[in-house]
Amino acid sequence: MADFALSTTSTAFLLGLVPTIFWLFFWLRTDRDKPEPFGLLMLCFILGGLSIFVASTVQHVIAPLFPGETTQMVVWAGIEEIIKFAVFFIIAFFNPHNDEAIDPAIYMIAVALGFAALENIFYVIQPGIVGNVTTSLLTGSMRFFGATLLHTIASAFVGIVIGMTARKYRSGAVLIGLAGAITLHATFNFFILKNDTASALQIYGYLWVAAIISHVTLEKLRRIPSSETLSN
Secondary structure: OHHHHHHHHHHHHHHHHHHHHHHHHHHHHHHOOOOOOHHHHHHHHHHHHHHHHHHHHHHHHHHHHOOOHHHHHHHHHHHHHHHHHHHHHHHHHOOOOOOOOOHHHHHHHHHHHHHHHHHHHHHHHHHHHOOOHHHHHHHHHHHHHOHHHHHHHHHHHHHHHHHOOOHHHHHHHHHHHHHHHHHHHHHHHHHHHOOOHHHHHHHHHHHHHHHHHHHHHHHHHHOOOOOHHHHO
């Protein structure tokens, strides 16, 4: 029994971490000209993962205040996006290495993937504990293409808006970025919870289009050697 639990936990960690590590290195390549300090990125990743406990605690405490499913989806998405931004704000927002237009998005992506990694582990380990390995594998695969990418794109949007905005307008940029991230996150959850194949395929398609647009935008921001928007 102990060997089975150990095997299940190890599998969950692999299925939860491998997709996020893949995406992390994929997105970090967009900042290859002047990469951010690896230690700072890992700190964002780790604290992003741990922040899921804060998010779940807040969601549990306020759950009675939002009994409606639709309202709860929006509030839950808001909590997660705000907490992910809070980690970035505490760790990297004022860091001197956050000095290029692309940097806020890179740090936000690191935070988001840390959050997604631990969330993936929890989702994958649940069916694995009862011996349903197939469901665990399917859950891991679906989260690779869906939820993990969702967290990345939503947080990247916040970072992109901040990176494209002058310092004196950053407060407004943060609000706009978070509003967009929450809308994307809540919309994804709404379509997925409809439990309809057509709806799921539709939102997955939109998500991948958003991923492509985000990647192209980051490539453009990367070409700005020293962000004038950040210094104005």
